[in-house]
Amino acid sequence: MPPSTPTAPDGAAHTVRTRTVLVRRAAVVLLAVFVAAGATGTLGVRRHEVRAAGAGLEVAVTHASVTRGSMDASIEVSARRRGGLGGRLTVALPAGYLGSFTGVDPVPAPAAEQVDGDLVRWHFAVTGEQARVRIGLRAAPGAAGRQRATVTVADAAGGQVELELATWVLP
Amino acid sequence: MEIVIRASVLFLLLWGVTRAMGKRTLSEMSAFELLLLVVLGDLIESAVTLDDSSATGAVLAVSTIVLWVLLFSWLALRSRFLRRGIEGTPVVLVHDGRVNDAALRRERISVDDLLGSAREHGIADLADVAYGVLEAEGRISFVLREGSTNLDGGPDEHRTG
Structure with missing residues (x-):
């Protein structure tokens, strides 16, 4: 007669432990919070606008404040001067900032x-009092962390404005 | 935001597709159906993530689908009506030894499949079966008539598999 080997689990295993239930519920809540953050755009891509003015030149820069690897992080620059921009708009960005991004694509095509x-520096030929240019960027795959930069915008009429921007790149 | 919406829409679509494929398909897939699911998975992956190759995006897509699964299972537990909609209902294929041909056609199960399932349960004759039921998850379970035994010699009346 072979020895008896009960296959039933231990008695304690029959009751679901309160701690297990709490941990499971906490995990579901965390999951729900994470998805809610994603659904509301908190995890990117989230855009932010900064404005500044100097010597008659008004500039608004819209950039990605939060983005993810391989996702859009374009910078849009809108410049305005009463009386005209003088035919040229210059946008300058630090190479160190651009190093965290790929697909650098200024639109319209810069004159220089x-x-x-x-x-x-990109020099754009512009006409009139208002101009809008876009520096197409994508966060490099694998890039992560906070990237900061100072954008310098100048026109041919002598105005120059500097704006600080920061982009969180999530992995 | 888009990735959560895309993952949700495609989860619901996939759920609809698997429900439409029939219960039996879920448990026993033909080579064609297996290929369909593999291709479907690949297409779904591309459709959910698009050009987002970030780890955050992938975790977001997976988390969204897990939340939907949890929500569906919670709803199925809470309401019998919703459970029928979400998981489907069992279908009687054999009653008192008689095969329900209409149910077999509706569920796209051949008589040979039914007989094969019966053999797997050690049943030599469908006349011994009180109930043969296609369960919601695709298994066929058999309840033997009183006094009948399967080939395993078991007195059990509730054999499933």
């Missing part, structure tokens, strides 16, 4: 582009 130390 130059790298000056750590700054990359």
